[in-house]
Amino acid sequence: MPIxxxxxxxxxxxxxxxxxxAAPAEDACPTCGQPARRxxxxxxxARTGTAAFQLIDSTERxxxxxRVVSGGLPSPGRGATPTYTTNPLHQKLPRP
Known part of the structure; x- marks a missing residue:
């Protein structure tokens, strides 16, 4: 309902x-009863609680x-790739 x-x-x-x-152009004032104009x-x-507003606010801030980053730099080089399968035929497939 609109206000x-x-x-x-x-x-x-x-x-x-x-x-x-449904709002008329004039209404009676609830205090004095005189006609009041809309x-x-x-x-x-605005919905200040939405995720979009929080994203905009954090971007502007x-x-x-x-933000201060705590921690060291990432280690140089890549680590060992995890093994996803034990099938020896899969090891012969080309790697990206």
């Missing part, structure tokens, strides 16, 4: 939750505050 904002000339701005397209406002589309 509509109304501005009362005697009071302040208040919000009303109504169905989509305001045009920006929709609240890493531009000025890079």
């Amino acid at each position: 509509y904002e109304y501005s009362c000339p005697g009071c302040d701005v208040y919000e009303v939750i109504r169905g989509m397209g 305001r045009i406002s920006a929709p609240h589309l 890493s531009a000025s505050e890079p």
